[in-house]
Amino acid sequence: MEILFVKIVYSLFWLATTLIRLPFSKAIKTNEITISRKTTLEKVLLSLTVIGFFLLPFLYITSPLLSIADYRGNFWIQSAGIAIMPLSLWLFYRSHKDLGKNWSISLEITKEHTLVDWGVYKHVRHPMYTAIWLWVLAQAFVLPNWIAGYSGLFAFGIMYFLRIDKEEKMMMEQFGEQYANYQRKTKRLIPFIL
Numbered sequence: 402m403e404i405l406f407v408k409i410v411y412s413l414f415w416l417a418t419t420l421i422r423l424p425f426s427k428a429i430k431t432n433e434i435t436i437s438r439k440t441t442l443e444k445v446l447l448s449l450t451v452i453g454f455f456l457l458p459f460l461y462i463t464s465p466l467l468s469i470a471d472y473r474g475n476f477w478i479q480s481a482g483i484a485i486m487p488l489s490l491w492l493f494y495r496s497h498k499d500l501g502k503n504w505s506i507s508l509e510i511t512k513e514h515t516l517v518d519w520g521v522y523k524h525v526r527h528p529m530y531t532a533i534w535l536w537v538l539a540q541a542f543v544l545p546n547w548i549a550g551y552s553g554l555f556a557f558g559i560m561y562f563l564r565i566d567k568e569e570k571m572m573m574e575q576f577g578e579q580y581a582n583y584q585r586k587t588k589r590l591i592p593f594i595l
């Protein structure tokens with residue numbers, strides 16, 4: 402697959418993801434936070450994801466700085482990555498839309514926080530994480546560079562595995578038996594499977 406085409410497609414994917422999140426980021430600015438688990442580790446993990454999702458792919462797309470890690474892309478793998486992108490974008494959007502003002506980039510509970518168990522949350526507890534796993538998988542498939550392609554998987558993988566249990570514990574503390582029932586009815590990432 403032509404490298405210019407790959408870079409354009411990935412840039413459009415990145416732009417679409419940013420445009421999806423922007424209005425939701427603005428909407429939550431007035432939220433009154435009652436519980437915050439924003440630790441130094443949380444800030445480091447979020448910074449790591451910015452590097453893995455944005456900075457390294459941006460450097461790859463706009464400069465030759467990472468060209469030492471280039472490899473020849475496989476048409477079918479890159480095509481699979483491009484095919485994953487719309488699903489990732491749709492799920493990313495639906496997750497934000499269904500959460501509404503309950504969404505936060507950090508581990509936080511707001512004054513008017515509710516347990517969202519409808520829409521895509523009816524099927525999985527963390528569809529936004531599912532969308533991001535699809536995103537970083539698409540990034541790894543599409544960008545033929547060992548650093549830029551896999552940096553998202555690396556960064557998000559670390560954040561996910563260090564954060565998910567803390568997030569679920571926080572939700573359990575906030576919603577108690579209601580969240581326990583929700584956990585029994587749903588899977589974390591993939592309906593009926595995982």
